Amino acid sequence: MIRIFAGYDPREAVGYHVFCQSLIERTSEPVAITPLYGTQRDGTNAFTYQRFLVPYFTNFTGRAIFMDASDMLMLANIDDLSKLFDPTKAVQVVKHEYQTKHLRKYIGTPMESANRDYPRKNWSSLILWNCDHLRNRVLTPDFVDDHSGSELHRFGWLPDSLIGELPKEWNVLIGEQENKNAKIAHYTLGIPEFDHYQNCDFSKQWFNTKSRMLNGLIKMKEVANA
Template identity: 50%
Template sequence: MSKKINIVVGFDQRESVAYHTFTQSVIEKASLPISFIPLAINTLKGYEETHADKSNDFIYSRFLTPYLNNFEGWAIFADGDMVCQADIKELWDLRDESKALLVVKHEYRTKAHRKYLGNINEDYPRKNWSSIILWNCAHPKHQILTPDFITNQTGKYLHRFSWLEDSDIGELPIEWNWLAIEYPENKNAKLIHYTLGTPCFKDYRDTEMSDIWHETQKRIVDGFDK
């Protein structure tokens, strides 16, 4: 029985408030101790980000999660642009030793071909599968995921989990990666993903389900009402 949940979280200085808002939302509802690793590029010794087609600083470094956990045990990777509305232990309890990893297997076409900071938002196979990953870090097929290997792989290869067979990839319930704006509004989603733009950006400040993000962010500054 695991006594601690390991979570690797995407971090980009341009939206650092997103990281802190997400971790706040996890801590508020967690029933087990949490260990967070922010994927801040300046802390990833031995990894050089050379990809030119990146929309954020952790688009490729997320695949270092097994390496950062010494290829041992389990870990969760999560984009920073999320809010957790349930006990993260519920996600943790979905671990399946027969799988190399588990993801929400989205099948959708985007409503917007531009997203935050003017980044191009293209449709592609397995889009957003890698935004929340329940990693079996000890799975032998992940041993290739070293800093040098990831530096030299394409986004297509990595985000489609091409080092795995389809049977190695387990499926999570869609409520654990609910795409704001792209999907119908769902206030009861366990994990809301502001994939087109975190409400910290002015263009997304008042978009669908942004009120949930703002309420969480406000508690970081003001605490809970007494």
């Protein structure tokens, strides 16, 4: 069983359900999907800080994957990502090193806001958690409440040697990066449901997945051609 903790933002609820559809129809292994949703802090997504409590939620046992989810689309089998787990690391992430090309995000929606650069931006949007790791046992609700967002998103409780690196195709930032081999499309600027982003990279795949979700009927050849 692959344990997935998926960020749920009610402002992008359709994105969450499209993500779940894309994950379920491509997986070759059973998955357990737990949505993360809670009180917002600092005007951020409701699940921004809950992601750092995944080891706590699992009673510090086993492995788990956190994903932003509401603005993501699976384009590959989640089992292939799960097989990349490295027991010597506390976490594994795609280590983005970039400066944004866009000063605004969620353009044309009530969510529109400045799109700022900061160190290790989007590293924490996909995390392979080694929940057993002793270094992750500090991650309690009190610890998360007592530390700033910048500290947490930079994985400040860990030495760099315990932050493993995943291949770039497992978290491709749409509108910021180009990668035709993307295995996860991350619409970090806005999902295709929003008018401004309806023609972005991998928007066709997103809308096709949404259509299959709404139809409630899926044919395997449709998945192969998505």
